[in-house]
Amino acid sequence: MDNVAVVLAGGSGSRMGQDIPKQFINVCDKPILIYTLEGFQQHPLIDAIVVVCLEGWQDVVWAYSRQFGIDKLRDVVPGGSSGQESIRNGVFSLESWAQPDDVVVIHDGIRPLVDSSVLSDVLRVAGRFGNAVTAMPYNEQIFVVEPSDPSTTREFIPRERIRRVSTPQAYRFDLLDDAYHRAFAENIGIDGSHYTNTMMVALGYTLHFAKGSDKNIKLTTKEDLELFKAYLNRSEATWLK
Numbered sequence: 001m002d003n004v005a006v007v008l009a010g011g012s013g014s015r016m017g018q019d020i021p022k023q024f025i026n027v028c029d030k031p032i033l034i035y036t037l038e039g040f041q042q043h044p045l046i047d048a049i050v051v052v053c054l055e056g057w058q059d060v061v062w063a064y065s066r067q068f069g070i071d072k073l074r075d076v077v078p079g080g081s082s083g084q085e086s087i088r089n090g091v092f093s094l095e096s097w098a099q100p101d102d103v104v105v106i107h108d109g110i111r112p113l114v115d116s117s118v119l120s121d122v123l124r125v126a127g128r129f130g131n132a133v134t135a136m137p138y139n140e141q142i143f144v145v146e147p148s149d150p151s152t153t154r155e156f157i158p159r160e161r162i163r164r165v166s167t168p169q170a171y172r173f174d175l176l177d178d179a180y181h182r183a184f185a186e187n188i189g190i191d192g193s194h195y196t197n198t199m200m201v202a203l204g205y206t207l208h209f210a211k212g213s214d215k216n217i218k219l220t221t222k223e224d225l226e227l228f229k230a231y232l233n234r235s236e237a238t239w240l241k
Helices: 032-041 060-065 082-094 118-127 173-186 195-200 222-233
Strands: 003-009 048-053 072-080 101-107 130-138 142-146 149-157 164-172
Touching: 003 032, 032 048, 032 060, 032 101, 032 118, 032 149, 048 060, 048 082, 048 118, 060 072, 060 101, 082 101, 082 195, 101 149, 101 173, 118 130, 118 164, 130 173, 164 173, 173 195
Parallel strands: 003 048, 003 101, 048 072
Antiparallel strands: 101 164, 130 164, 142 149
């Protein structure tokens, strides 16, 4: 059994307002995508990496990977017209060589601070149950807007019932591959903001939570980029227990 990372780098990054896709922006002389790939390159349980890339940038991914020593990179796959199409392309690209019990880790290329312990726990849970989604408690109060007057509310959702779910998330390959074939054939869980995890739930799967981290930020805006730089430049507070 192998563990394969499918890293998504297919977005144009329009909300960042830059001239190049945000996953290729240099921070401290290194592209954001490379920080992400290094997390998988350095993890001893990851055997191979596949990058799903914005059309026209495939050669750039290969060049940066050679420059920064990402030798686990096995393939660079063109993205689709939506996030779900891009993930599907990455999953389908594994069909010629992945084994049914391999674990496929799906991760956003613009989440460059994936923690090694988070990745380890995702792999552990997926190895046991066939899937795992990174999850964190939600610490704010959530109220539901009153339909008759959106400026008011009469209902709240207990935060104990809520989890924030992001990537990395992992699935056994045979289950994941079958799910994407079915989802696109039957148009289930593939439109709008759907992701692998929501698609799996829509298809009737029970998902299992794994460890998460507040540091695992998604770089969407220029403010997120500044926060990422701060993480890179900070020194750990030695007095914290």
